[in-house]
Amino acid sequence: MNAKLDSDATTRPVTRQTFDEVLVPTYAPAAMVPVRAAGLDLWDQSGKHYLDFTAGIAVSSLGHCHPTLVAALTKQINTVWHLGNGYTNEPVLRLALALTEATFAQRAFFCNSGAEANEAALKLARKYAHTTFGPHKSRIISCLSSFHGRTLFTVSVGGQPKYTEGFEPLPQEINHIAYNDIAAALAAITDDVAAVIVEPIQGEGGVIPADPAFLKALRERCDATGALLIFDEVQSGVGRTGTLYAYMESGVTPDILTSAKALGNGYPIGAMLTSTAIAEHFGVGSHGTTYGGNPLAATVALNVVETINTPAFLARVKQASAQIFANLTTLAADYPQLFGQVRGQGLLIGLPVAAAFAGRAKDYTKAAEALGLMLLIAGPDVIRLAPALIVSDAQIADADRIMRAAADAILAAA
Numbered sequence: 001m002n003a004k005l006d007s008d009a010t011t012r013p014v015t016r017q018t019f020d021e022v023l024v025p026t027y028a029p030a031a032m033v034p035v036r037a038a039g040l041d042l043w044d045q046s047g048k049h050y051l052d053f054t055a056g057i058a059v060s061s062l063g064h065c066h067p068t069l070v071a072a073l074t075k076q077i078n079t080v081w082h083l084g085n086g087y088t089n090e091p092v093l094r095l096a097l098a099l100t101e102a103t104f105a106q107r108a109f110f111c112n113s114g115a116e117a118n119e120a121a122l123k124l125a126r127k128y129a130h131t132t133f134g135p136h137k138s139r140i141i142s143c144l145s146s147f148h149g150r151t152l153f154t155v156s157v158g159g160q161p162k163y164t165e166g167f168e169p170l171p172q173e174i175n176h177i178a179y180n181d182i183a184a185a186l187a188a189i190t191d192d193v194a195a196v197i198v199e200p201i202q203g204e205g206g207v208i209p210a211d212p213a214f215l216k217a218l219r220e221r222c223d224a225t226g227a228l229l230i231f232d233e234v235q236s237g238v239g240r241t242g243t244l245y246a247y248m249e250s251g252v253t254p255d256i257l258t259s260a261k262a263l264g265n266g267y268p269i270g271a272m273l274t275s276t277a278i279a280e281h282f283g284v285g286s287h288g289t290t291y292g293g294n295p296l297a298a299t300v301a302l303n304v305v306e307t308i309n310t311p312a313f314l315a316r317v318k319q320a321s322a323q324i325f326a327n328l329t330t331l332a333a334d335y336p337q338l339f340g341q342v343r344g345q346g347l348l349i350g351l352p353v354a355a356a357f358a359g360r361a362k363d364y365t366k367a368a369e370a371l372g373l374m375l376l377i378a379g380p381d382v383i384r385l386a387p388a389l390i391v392s393d394a395q396i397a398d399a400d401r402i403m404r405a406a407a408d409a410i411l412a413a414a
């Protein structure tokens, strides 16, 4: 008999070692295995406590197991789980109303992840260009260091060649320009361009905000050439920057916006938002997904949006952001051997490492984790903070204390 089946499959002991034995090795997860969490508090298998400043990579913006979401999901779980696209459902209709009322968009398409939302956006842009202008208009312009997901189309559009190596042949007619390079954008957006896709803040690429002038130049050039402007707000969206979506403070409105990550607070959902005129180019049968907008995901997302999209909630995000920026600025001044200048927007914050500490952001986050603070990196040279938006002043002070202790530990070991 298979040794794996000796004990009850649902209760048998598992460890970090099990990951290396039975998971496809696409990740290198931390040594500790989280088992339970509430708000920004998290506990591992040994009962050790951590303060979570990762929110599951900018996902659990209302914290772990938020009571409003637990109640809404529990109620929906006892009502109806799934229907398929032959039927619509009340939660998805309410969610689409909420998102279209709150944004520039008049139409929503739902899927299950950020990559799928971008896949839908890119396909829609190509379809729109083909039917409006003809098949010659198919080129897609994206930015170097951008990240748009892991499907073959979205890694090809993403600006990190390491993610496409070995997966060729790749989708065609995709070009990359340097982020924030207006001259390059004007040269690249020619009449054969169907879409320009950009993150208002590059997340995975190092937490780099777009220059407002760059976004404005993209908007103007897209208008002049008939290209559609897509904002990938998968990481920047749903309150993370202090507005419901980052575009709202940028002065530039996209034609298509993609959202995922925080939209479901950990329950998988993605959304593509657009205008009626563009949405019409996706007719019945032209695109779809089995789970998209299912009642469970839609219920969670509706409650997320309703909770986050209030002036008081968003004002608090900006207040918490200002405090963390102040703390990190002082930290960087006190440890110039380790840190550069803090950057980002709202609660999507990057702390680059100093030249002397190049490539070692992960060493620092490991030191912080040992002291009970979970942090992210964004590439080898940037420490990334993305706490739940409900982070308290006391938790901000705790994180500051542990970040200083971790810096001392790194210097003591050097």
Ligand SMILES: *Cc1c(COP(=O)(O)O)cnc(C)c1O
Pocket: 112, 113, 114, 115, 116, 118, 147, 148, 149, 150, 199, 203, 204, 232, 233, 234, 235, 236, 260, 261
């Ligand atoms: C995470 C991310 C994605 C991909 O989302 P998945 O849900 O992992 O597919 C796409 N774009 C941006 C900007 C992201 O941060």
